[in-house]
Amino acid sequence: MANYKDALKEFFGEECLFNEPMNTHTTYRTGGPAEVYVYPQTPEQWAFVLKLAQAENIPLRVIGFGSNILVSGKGLGGITCSTKKMNRIVVDENRITAQAGAPLDKVCELACKAGLAGMEKLSGIPGSVGGAVFMNAGAYGQETADCLEYFDIIDWEGRPATLLKEDVKFAYRHVDGLPKCIILSAGFTLKPGDFTQLLAARSTVQHNRVAKQPLEFPSAGSVFKRPANDYASRLIDAAGLRGLSVGGAKVSEKHAGFIVNFNHASAQDIKTLMDQVRQKVKAQFGVELELEQILWGDFE
Numbered sequence: 001m002a003n004y005k006d007a008l009k010e011f012f013g014e015e016c017l018f019n020e021p022m023n024t025h026t027t028y029r030t031g032g033p034a035e036v037y038v039y040p041q042t043p044e045q046w047a048f049v050l051k052l053a054q055a056e057n058i059p060l061r062v063i064g065f066g067s068n069i070l071v072s073g074k075g076l077g078g079i080t081c082s083t084k085k086m087n088r089i090v091v092d093e094n095r096i097t098a099q100a101g102a103p104l105d106k107v108c109e110l111a112c113k114a115g116l117a118g119m120e121k122l123s124g125i126p127g128s129v130g131g132a133v134f135m136n137a138g139a140y141g142q143e144t145a146d147c148l149e150y151f152d153i154i155d156w157e158g159r160p161a162t163l164l165k166e167d168v169k170f171a172y173r174h175v176d177g178l179p180k181c182i183i184l185s186a187g188f189t190l191k192p193g194d195f196t197q198l199l200a201a202r203s204t205v206q207h208n209r210v211a212k213q214p215l216e217f218p219s220a221g222s223v224f225k226r227p228a229n230d231y232a233s234r235l236i237d238a239a240g241l242r243g244l245s246v247g248g249a250k251v252s253e254k255h256a257g258f259i260v261n262f263n264h265a266s267a268q269d270i271k272t273l274m275d276q277v278r279q280k281v282k283a284q285f286g287v288e289l290e291l292e293q294i295l296w297g298d299f300e
């Protein structure tokens with residue numbers, strides 16, 4: 001047990017960091033240090049770290065671009081694995097294969113430029129391909145699962161496998177039936193389209209995002225899932241919570257569905273504000289807002 005860090009350092013060298021500040025790896029730009037932070041890239045490297053974590057009973061997490069995660073200020077024990085250095089994208093006729101750490105937006109851009117339709121509305125989502133598959137990220141009526149054909153995984157015991165889209169059930173911002181695994185890469189099948197129109201659609205989406213979202217501040221996008229037949233942002237707004245703040249965190253004045261880190265917010269500021277928003281919306285409208293964002297580590 002005492003030596004698992006030495007074993008990782010010996011195996012990963014410079015790709016293994018200790019006490020790595022998570023504010024540099026999350027779009028909220030807050031969060032304490034990860035005890036161990038590694039960049040596995042090959043299936044063999046993943047198998048090594050997964051098997052070690054299993055054998056030593058060490059908690060293990062995987063992070064893409066940290067654009068949907070709030071990390072506690074107390075940091076993260078155990079091993080945090082980043083996919084960021086696995087970023088190859090291959091376009092081949094109407095198929096795109098991308099490694100988990102490739103930016104989803106880059107895949108969208110290449111698809112549009114190649115005249116391939118089906119992902120243009122996902123433009124601007126600031127996540128990785130692995131994070132997008134795991135969350136079934138979506139926007140403007142398109143979801144990651146729509147054009148997904150298959151994805152390669154490695155399970156918690158270090159065994160690789162390929163899953164077809166039909167092997168799991170993609171739902172709104174989550175996937176049912178996904179085994180505990182790391183997504184290593186994904187294959188998308190797209191439809192032929194007109195690249196001028198696709199680039200125009202991409203540009204419209206990009207403009208809408210800039211116009212409607214508080215991109216000038218760190219955030220992790222929509223805090224809550226859309227409740228049935230409504231919008232979280234509408235309820236938050238109707239409850240008069242736009243601009244409500246805790247420490248350096250506030251409900252965005254531009255888009256009430258976002259919490260922004262406007263002034264060196266601690267992760268606890270953001271968590272406390274999330275709780276206040278949920279309580280007030282519940283008290284006023286009886287609606288239980290469900291978190292879309294994922295909390296890592298200990299909070300009050």
Ligand SMILES: Cc1cc2nc3c(=O)[nH]c(=O)nc-3n(C[C@H](O)[C@H](O)[C@H](O)COP(=O)(O)OP(=O)(O)OC[C@H]3O[C@@H](n4cnc5c(N)ncnc54)[C@H](O)[C@@H]3O)c2cc1C
Nearest residue numbers: 064065066067068127128130131132137138139183220221
């Ligand atoms: C400004 C802004 C706008 C946004 N707009 C949208 C939007 O329009 N639509 C939308 O759906 N989301 C949106 N998001 C949220 C976010 O970008 C998506 O949820 C995205 O898919 C998360 O990807 P990520 O790589 O950042 O994942 P992370 O935040 O790093 O991780 C999220 C979860 O995925 C898991 N995960 C990540 N990679 C892997 C992998 N390779 N294998 C297994 N599990 C993995 C993590 O363990 C974690 O549980 C927005 C965020 C921001 C900051």
